[in-house]
Structure formats: structure tokens, C-alpha cells
Amino acid sequence: MAADRGGVLDRLFGEGLVFLDRHTEGPPGGRRLPYLIESNSVASDFLGAVDPAGAFAEALARPAARLLSDRADRHVLLTVAGAFLDDLAQVVAATAPDAPVRADVASLRRGADGTWTSVIADGTPLVTSRFAVLATGGQEDTALTARRHGIPPSRVLPSGELLAGRLTYVVRRLRAGDQVAILGGSHSAFAAAALLLDRLGDQAPRHGIHIVHRTLVLGHPRPWGMDRPAAAPAMAWEVCQETGVVNRFQGLRGVARELCLKALSGSEDRLVLHDVTHAPPGILSRADLVVHATGYRTRQVPLYDVDGRPVALSRSGGAVDVDDECRVTGADGAVVPGLFGLGLGYARQDPYGRRRVGVNVFHGTDADHVVRAVSSVCPA
Numbered sequence: 001m002a003a004d005r006g007g008v009l010d011r012l013f014g015e016g017l018v019f020l021d022r023h024t025e026g027p028p029g030g031r032r033l034p035y036l037i038e039s040n041s042v043a044s045d046f047l048g049a050v051d052p053a054g055a056f057a058e059a060l061a062r063p064a065a066r067l068l069s070d071r072a073d074r075h076v077l078l079t080v081a082g083a084f085l086d087d088l089a090q091v092v093a094a095t096a097p098d099a100p101v102r103a104d105v106a107s108l109r110r111g112a113d114g115t116w117t118s119v120i121a122d123g124t125p126l127v128t129s130r131f132a133v134l135a136t137g138g139q140e141d142t143a144l145t146a147r148r149h150g151i152p153p154s155r156v157l158p159s160g161e162l163l164a165g166r167l168t169y170v171v172r173r174l175r176a177g178d179q180v181a182i183l184g185g186s187h188s189a190f191a192a193a194a195l196l197l198d199r200l201g202d203q204a205p206r207h208g209i210h211i212v213h214r215t216l217v218l219g220h221p222r223p224w225g226m227d228r229p230a231a232a233p234a235m236a237w238e239v240c241q242e243t244g245v246v247n248r249f250q251g252l253r254g255v256a257r258e259l260c261l262k263a264l265s266g267s268e269d270r271l272v273l274h275d276v277t278h279a280p281p282g283i284l285s286r287a288d289l290v291v292h293a294t295g296y297r298t299r300q301v302p303l304y305d306v307d308g309r310p311v312a313l314s315r316s317g318g319a320v321d322v323d324d325e326c327r328v329t330g331a332d333g334a335v336v337p338g339l340f341g342l343g344l345g346y347a348r349q350d351p352y353g354r355r356r357v358g359v360n361v362f363h364g365t366d367a368d369h370v371v372r373a374v375s376s377v378c379p380a
Contacts, residue, residue: 037163037191039081040219040253041358044072046081049363050088055095059088075254081359100126107302108132110311116338131338131374134320134328138296138345141318145183145292149284159184159293162192167199173289174200174208181284184293185213190256192291197259197270204270212274212283216260219251238352249354298345303336311336319355322346326369340370 039046046068050056059065064083068076093101106121116132117125140158145151159182162170174180174196182189193209200208217235222244240248252260262268274283284290297318303311312331314321321329322341326348330336343362347355356366 037078037195038075038254039078040075040187040256041360042073043068043076043080045358045360046084047072048360049367056088056091059084059091062087085359105301107304109304109308110306112306114337130377131340133340133342133370134301134346135342136299136301136345137343138319139299140292140295141297142292144297145290145294149183149290151285151290155288156290156292159188159192159291162195162291163188165195167195170196170289170291171199174205175203177205178288179208179210179286180289180291181210181212181287182291182293183212183284184295185211185216186293186295187252187256189213189291189293190252190259192293193271194255194259197268200270206269207272208270210272210274210283210287211263212276212279214276216264216273217247217251218257218260219248219253220246222246238350238354241351249350249356249358296344300345303339317355320346322348324348324369325373326366327373340373342366342370 047060047065050060050065052060060069062084064080064087067080068084093099103118103126104120105118105126107119109117109119111117111128115128115130117128118132120126140160142156142158143153146153146156157170170180180196182193189211193211196209197204215235220237237246238248238250239246251257259268259271260273263271263273274280295318298315298320300313300320303313305311313336314329314331314333320341323329323335326340326342326346327335328339328341328346343366344357347357347361348366350356
């Protein structure tokens with residue numbers, strides 16, 4: 001699919017079209033509409049960690065990067081960001097043509113000498129190295145949500161289904177008069193609601209969608225007092241020490257922020273917000289469908305020690321814990337030697353205890369930690 005993206009991206013904004021992934025539904029009549037969500041980071045964040053004079057600079061010359069550069073201070077469709085990351089992956093792979101790329105690693109095993117060996121599904125060793133970096137991402141645990149709230153698993157959908165544009169089933173249920181509850185107050189929760197409302201338009205039933213949240217937090221580009229919307233209730237605010245951005249790693253931005261403010265001001269009656277502590281009893285169990293948008297759990301590859309025993313890792317909030325240097329920590333709280341974690345599912349925490357989730361963080365500060373640690377032991 002990456003091969004044909006350039007032509008689509010060249011037309012993306014000029015013709016007012018939005019590129020739909022091959023797994024994304026198209027609307028009736030064939031006209032392409034903006035079903036895919038915007039990033040909650042501005043476009044320049046995706047480019048920040050690529051050195052224009054470095055080994056991966058070729059990625060900056062491709063159409064996706066040019067679009068990101070042109071819209072540096074704006075939110076962009078994740079389709080564009082994804083196309084850029086595909087380009088970057090191709091360029092990175094081209095710098096090491098003999099390295100196994102896209103191998104299906106089934107487990108990592110620790111050797112007696114402290115090295116890590118990746119193993120494929122049939123038990124065949126793939127690569128042995130002194131260091132390993134886990135960057136396996138995260139996944140939504142809808143089964144856990146169903147158990148916690150006593151909801152049949154068949155009625156719980158991951159937010160990722162909607163965010164990928166697969167909306168037909170939920171839209172059909174809403175048109176039939178069913179109620180949909182979205183569990184969570186995250187960017188994903190409001191973005192999923194915005195997609196459904198955009199798709200339904202005037203056909204969206206009044207109070208058809210309910211968002212059940214624990215907290216609502218808005219992101220701000222500068223200290224709150226300068227730009228706090230009148231409709232916003234009292235909310236905690238945390239200033240990022242590095243950027244000055246308020247609620248950098250948890251606040252709603254872009255379309256999600258706009259929808260939240262409309263609902264708070266009463267100008268969007270198709271959507272109802274409920275603080276979970278004051279929500280009507282049984283609102284989740286009574287909903288015809290529940291969309292899970294409460295975060296991600298680490299998608300972890302199995303780890304084994306030199307004796308073949310599983311290596312237990314420390315977790316909090318469903319994610320594997322790493323220290324300030326991105327080193328993975330074991331269940332005993334000690335660093336697991338030679339093992340790093342990077343990306344969603346292994347995000348470091350900021351001084352407020354928030355997971356530092358962002359491509360510019362993963363490709364920037366976090367990657368620097370890993371490279372420095374490896375370089376200090378294995379100098380060029």
C-alpha cells in the first residue's frame with residue numbers, strides 16, 4: 001500500500017479528499033469523507049526527531065513529510081502521519097539491508113552470558129544481541145472492561161474499530177434507536193464520538209451517544225489563564241517543564257477538544273457527558289453498545305530467563321513500567337539488564353505520573369536514552 005500513497009497524498013488536500021486505508025469503509029455513493037481522525041499532536045511533532053542532515057533525511061523529501069511540513073502548527077489526519085512513518089520505516093530498513101525486518105518474533109530468551117536471543121514461532125533462533133528494545137505497542141482489553149462492568153463481551157467494541165473508519169454497524173444501531181455509551185474521557189473517546197456524529201449528521205438521535213468519563217482535561221498551548229474556555233469546568237492543569245504546554249500528555253486537542261466544549265456548553269444535544277461518579281446507575285449495562293476508550297495495555301512478547309522461566313515485569317495501569325532511561329523494570333522493581341522499552345505500552349512517566357505518549361517523544365528523548373546507553377557500552 002505504501003507504493004501508491006504518494007499520488008493519493010499529493011491530491012489529499014488540494015482536492016479536499018481524504019485517503020482511506022484499504023480496511024476503511026467508504027460512504028454510500030463513493031464520495032470520500034473525512035472519517036479518519038486527526039492527530040492530537042501538531043504536524044511538526046512527527047518531523048522533529050529526523051535530522052535533515054542525518055541518515056534518514058530521505059524520508060523528509062517524500063510527499064507525506066512535505067504535507068506535514070506545510071501544516072507544521074496544525075493537527076493532521078493520522079493517515080498522513082501514518083504515511084510518513086511508513087516512509088521513515090522504509091528508509092531505516094534501507095540503511096541496514098542485511099538486517100531481518102518484519103520477522104515474526106515469538107519470544108526473547110536470556111543467555112548465560114547476559115545476551116538476548118529472539119526466537120521465531122518454531123523455536124528457531126533469529127538474532128542474538130547484548131541489548132533488546134521492546135516496542136510492541138498496546139492493545140485494547142475489551143474483555144476486561146466487559147468483566148468489570150458486567151456487560152456481555154459481544155456488546156463491547158474497541159475504539160480502534162471506529163477510529164479506523166469501520167462505522168457502519170454502530171451507525172446502523174444508532175439509526176435504529178439504540179444507545180451507544182463510550183467509556184473513557186480520552187482523545188480516542190471524543191474522536192470516536194465525533195466520527196459517529198459526522199457520519200450520522202442530522203440523523204443522529206438526540207442523546208443517542210453517551211460518554212462516561214472519570215475526568216475531562218483540556219490541552220492548552222500556553223498557561224491556562226490566557227485561553228481557558230468559558231464552558232470548561234474546573235480542571236487540573238499541569239505545565240510540561242520542557243515545552244510550557246498545559247496538559248501535554250493528557251489534554252484533549254483539535255476536533256476532540258471542540259466536541260467536548262460543545263457538549264459542555266449544551267450546544268451539542270446529540271451527545272451527553274457523564275462523570276462516572278454521578279452517572280445514572282446502570283448506564284453501561286443498559287447501553288446497547290459500549291465503546292471501550294479507556295487506554296491500552298502493553299502487547300508484550302514473552303520473555304524467558306537463562307533457565308527457561310518466564311521473566312515477570314512491573315506493570316501499572318496495564319502498561320509495562322520503564323525507568324527514566326527507558327530501561328524495563330522487573331516485577332521486583334529492579335532494572336532487567338540489557339532490556340529497553342519504547343513507545344505505546346512502554347511509555348515513561350512525566351513528573352505528574354502521566355505516560356509520556358507521543359511520536360516526537362518516542363523518536364526524540366526516549367530514543368536518545370536508548371542510543372546513549374547502548375553507545376556507552378558499545379562505542380563505534
